[in-house]
Amino acid sequence: MESSMTRFGLVLLLAAGLGACASVPPPESEVGKADLALRKAEQADAAHFAPLEMRVARTKLEAARAAMRDEENLEARRLAEQAKLDALLAEATAQAARRREAADTIRADIEALRAEAKRASNRIPGETR
């Protein structure tokens, strides 16, 4: 009776140990999401506007894949999750920078227009350009 109890406890412990390992499945979904976010960021030309965040994101995604191959699934999930947010940040940064550039370009346009208009109005009326 006592020996059977001990065996049962051992089996339980083993099962728990295995369960701990098995409870972390390969983070396929997280890696996929990180990959998608990275592609989106690349399309937004984030490599130009946010090179640091992009490099970090890429490195982490590669590390996540490597960890998944080594069945270090917990580490792989964390890396993939971080890579995804790094990529999102890179994309948002790039978008903001591009919009900032657009606003500055139009502002410069307006300045140029104003200067040109001023030159034009200073010309003698009727004089050909």
Added chain:
Amino acid sequence: MRTNPRSSNAIVPLSLSVLLLGALLACATPMPQALVEARVAVDAAEREADVARYAPVELDEAKQAIQGAEALWYEDEDTDEAEHQAYLVTRRVEIARAFTAGAKAMEEAEAMARKREAVLLEIRTEEADRALAVAEKRAAEARLDRAAAEQARAEATALAEREKKLREELAELQAEKTERGIVLTLGDVLFDVDQATLKPGATQNLYRLVTFLREYPERQVLVEGHTDSTGTEEYNLGLSQRRADAVVQFLTVNGVAPERTIARGYGKAYPVATNETSEGRQHNRRVEIVILDPGAKAAERLRPLPDR
């Protein structure tokens, strides 16, 4: 002091639970610094009006992330996972800030684009106004040119008409244009023999002359008396002078200013025909009225008197 078994019984469980609570608190692992800082970052972003306005979704995601991370920590007290979650929360805050900057930049770009449209419109309006002003100026100049041309044409027409009228009037006066001026000859028949009084028949022609002179006030007039060669020089000069005076008097009475006229008798000095025949002599007995060209002075155009 006697102990009360009832009260002693009640105190034991209470002190036990206090002990237990104390033990729990003492044993609780402190929250990782990264997670504390992540909470601070989320709260700071939430207090910023711009972030709440421009990136509400991203801010909410950050809030949910920190709440989830904190709950997970209290559940598992897994430091590694907490630090990982803190990283994710911090990233979400940064993403919210980047979105805010992007949205503000877009708003500014849109405002700038509208402003550019306004400036363009303003410039085009100014250009149009300038072009219009130039066109109007040119049109005004053209109108002036046309007006000037028209005036010149009108003046030329008026001049031509005046010339024509003058010719007609001269023809009516039976005058002729000579290099001395317009010469109108009043024949001998308009005076009584040896008299200086104008016959009524002479006046019709002289009225036309008065009209003419009134119309051309800038012209001065020489009135010359002439005779044939019969009679003494003295007599002929006197008669020709009187006849010339009679004509001038007529003109003056009829409103021709005396300073415009000079009367002079020349006797037989300037014959226009032979004195051998009676017909020739009749031609020589005459009064010539010389209407000078405009601006010519009568006193400067007198013919010399014959030598005595």
